[in-house]
Amino acid sequence: MSGIAVVTGAAGGMGEAICRRLAADGRHVLVTDIDADAATDLAGRLEGEGEAAGARLDVSSRDDFEAALAMVRERWGEPTILVNNAAITQAADLMTLPAQEFTSVLGINTSSAFLGCQVFGQAMADAGFGRIVNMASLAGQNGGTATGGHYAASKGAILTVTKIFARELASKGVTVNSISPGPHDLPIVHRTVPPEKLEAVMAGIPVGHLGDPEFIADTVALLASDRASFVTGACWDINGGLYLR
Numbered sequence: 008m009s010g011i012a013v014v015t016g017a018a019g020g021m022g023e024a025i026c027r028r029l030a031a032d033g034r035h036v037l038v039t040d041i042d043a044d045a046a047t048d049l050a051g052r053l054e055g056e057g058e059a060a061g062a063r064l065d066v067s068s069r070d071d072f073e074a075a076l077a078m079v080r081e082r083w084g085e086p087t088i089l090v091n092n093a094a095i096t097q098a099a100d101l102m103t104l105p106a107q108e109f110t111s112v113l114g115i116n117t118s119s120a121f122l123g124c125q126v127f128g129q130a131m132a133d134a135g136f137g138r139i140v141n142m143a144s145l146a147g148q149n150g151g152t153a154t155g156g157h158y159a160a161s162k163g164a165i166l167t168v169t170k171i172f173a174r175e176l177a178s179k180g181v182t183v184n185s186i187s188p189g190p191h192d193l194p195i196v197h198r199t200v201p202p203e204k205l206e207a208v209m210a211g212i213p214v215g216h217l218g219d220p221e222f223i224a225d226t227v228a229l230l231a232s233d234r235a236s237f238v239t240g241a242c243w244d245i246n247g248g249l250y251l252r
């Protein structure tokens with residue numbers, strides 16, 4: 008399968024699983040992260056028919072998105088897939104959360120999807136084809152449990168941003184969708200939830216276990232496929248039954 012993919016916040020966790028899957032599918036993959044060294048390191052370890060490269064991309068910077076677009080064009084051609092995966096995940100007490108911290112996390116997480124959809128969405132629209140997947144969260148739907156109000160609010164905003172860009176770009180061959188994962192078996196979950204609480208969290212998940220990041224990667228690959236042209240503006244829930252609608 009050909010195609011040119013850019014993944015943000017991809018140096019580890021969910022982003023790494025997504026890069027591995029897209030690479031295995033034969034895509035060229037630009038692994039981006041605020042941590043350039045980690046992104047480049049992962050790019051060197053990806054296995055697939057396509058090429059991989061790493062780059063620093065701070066998702067709060069429009070210039071960084073423009074630079075990533077220029078880099079991809081120079082190396083491989085027009086981008087066909089963008090996965091807006093980067094986010095700052097933080098726990099915080101809502102009633103004492105400083106306003107500055109609230110707006111900072113809200114701003115970075117939301118601009119992650121907004122700037123990516125603007126810059127890459129325009130390029131894809133001009134080329135007549137594109138697949139954009141925004142990583143939202145269960146927290147954006149139910150208000151969250153372990154994470155803070157800034158994080159949950161930003162993920163709710165991403166769900167809305169997804170719909171607006173989907174409508175804007177639908178007639179240009181570009182789809183824009185989001186995925187809302189519940190808690191997954193990833194380092195961030197083990198870091199933010201103390202071990203004594205993790206068992207209770209798992210017991211509260213109707214299916215009784217954490218999610219598998221590789222299945223999120225499979226879902227991204229499906230939404231990024233040529234055949235996924237009829238899915239846009241959607242949010243696919245992958246939450247073990249924690250939130251039903």
Ligand SMILES: NC(=O)c1ccc[n+]([C@@H]2O[C@H](COP(=O)([O-])OP(=O)(O)OC[C@H]3O[C@@H](n4cnc5c(N)ncnc54)[C@H](O)[C@@H]3O)[C@@H](O)[C@H]2O)c1
Binds near residue numbers: 016064
């Ligand atoms: N892990 C879960 O269970 C879970 C659940 C729901 C949603 N999600 C979402 O999935 C995505 C990935 O989650 P994860 O568990 O891999 O998180 P993570 O914290 O392990 O990884 C996030 C990555 O983003 C990078 N990053 C942070 N700020 C950045 C910035 N300004 N610009 C670019 N990169 C930046 C970090 O360096 C890191 O590599 C996030 O959007 C998260 O909200 C995860």
